[in-house]
Amino acid sequence: MRITNFSKKLILILGILFFPALLMLSCNDEGSEVKKETNYDGQGLNYNTTGNLIINIIHLFNENNLTRGNKYVTDALDTISVNSLKYYVSNVQLKKSNGEWTNLKTYNLIDIEDPASLSNTISGIPAENYTKLKFNVGIDSAMNRAGVQDGDLSPLNDMFWSWTADFIFFRIKGNYSTNKAMTLDIGGNQHLMTVEVDLTTIKQSNQTNSITLAMNVANIFNKPNKYDLKTMSTDIHTANNADLPKLTQNINTSVFTLSLNK
Amino acid sequence: MIRKIVTVFFIGLIIPIVISSCRRDEQIQPATNNTGDTTQVFKPTPYSIEYPKGYLWPRLLANTTNPLTNEGVELGKKLFYDAILSASNTISCATCHKQEYAFTDNRRFSLGPNGEVGTRNSMPLFNLYGSELLPNSNTHRFMWDGSQPGLETQVLAPIMNPIEMNQSLAELERELRAHPIYPTLFKKAFGIDSITIKYVAMAISQFERILISGQSKFDLYKQGLAQLNESETRGMLVFGSEEKGDCFHCHGDIHFNPFFTNYRMHNNGLDSVIKDSGLFIMTGNPADIGKFKTPSLRNLSFTAPYMHDGRFNTLEQVVEFYNSGVYRKGYTDEFMRKHPEGLKLTEQDKADLIAFLKTLDDYNFINNPKLNVR
Known part of the structure; x- marks a missing residue:
């Protein structure tokens, strides 16, 4: 504890000492790049020059932080626990003041067991004032058909149906009821999910802006469709499973929100 | 001056x-x-394909992400013949895709590492690139059930399948990286320092794209370099006549299509009660029940047994099936249903048709040393 407090103080002191230097540096950077009038009205993410966006993701079950292996109860009164939660966040797009979207062509695999995957930095964001964020949960059809890939898209990540050559867009694995196994894999071009997040409730205008998305696992099963594990599929491995649209609609609309308490 | x-x-x-x-x-x-x-130095040599003569052969699609190079094709060939791809290090691609059988095997169902058998016949491998020329909207390019949209991803299916090569991709990467020769070969072919599965798939796909078969007797006949005998000539007419064999709707126009397949998915009426629902398994669309990929009619003398489940051992059985054994109701394709009484071929027609089909055997292809590691 003492060490932690000390390091906090140290960071604070160093921060105060170096903050003016940082400001000067950023001024220099700005001088070398094309400046742009962005009509920033104090809403959303603003970039006066080409900048970066850090997207952090936290995982919740309603108000509580999600803990692997812990038991939670869904609205359909199923007791569930989560052992694995992996999904692709891709094609992050930002809405410009003129209404157009800038696609940043990103592909990131999020894995609750890999802390590094929960914070991703997107660089090269054009100078603009952005009021909305949009992204796919999954992989767009072009990339889904572009052959074998490396890195976050490698089949080694075990997010790949080799028998149909489809990315698994989203996977939640765990138990329900009394230790019955549950695997819900979502994939197939027709099930690509799109999440839209309003940014007007925040106000940031830095070289590197930073937002946090809260991913509420409860709503995968609760909102707007109640996904009752007693009657619906608990072992999904193909794109033509009839229950998939219920899950994808929930993920599209209710699972991701902008977190204001970072 | x-x-x-x-x-x-x-x-x-x-x-x-x-x-x-x-x-x-x-x-x-x-x-x-x-x-x-x-x-x-990463400077691979572009691979130049020699297309067969006789037909105006369609060219390979321009491929910017995996262009054919001598180094890539050679590496792909080495991998194709190397059992390092399987978990047990006993099965290579060539175990079930032997050149002498036009890159299939002669079994009804191939054997897995512990003698496991699947439910589909190993497919012959030639002129695969023709399937890549299907329109973009059609992604059922490879496998009997059309489940694979591209060669690069198809490569992974048998490698990962528990009853085929049963290999962990991470383990395969480790083995290849630790190999005395492969790191150098991958570097020459792709300029990479660390082998990944992506490049394994790219190399094998390159080798598969150059497996082109088009030097049969019939191809020589098309060039005026060989004669068909009377039976073969009559068989060609049975093949191309809508009133007789009516083969060409699925197996291609004899004058223009050098592949002898349309590469599309059809239910050819094998069963009244369908055991293997084919394309339907993937799409869930009832119209796809019992649909399988049309195979090429080239090299039939080497590729028995026939059909997706290898149920027919001889061409005589196959021809008799189309003549009189087709289930012409239910989900069966309209090209089959339009002959409700069967084809009514005479014994002579059947013998002639088979004689013609055998003119499509390509001995150069199954003996070409460039396609082997011997």
């Missing part, structure tokens, strides 16, 4: 030639790093 002009002209001509030849020499020098080690 004129001499001066000529001299100046020549000097002007020579200097750029000398300079450009110097540049060329420099490029040939292998790059060396600071420690003096000679490093591999």
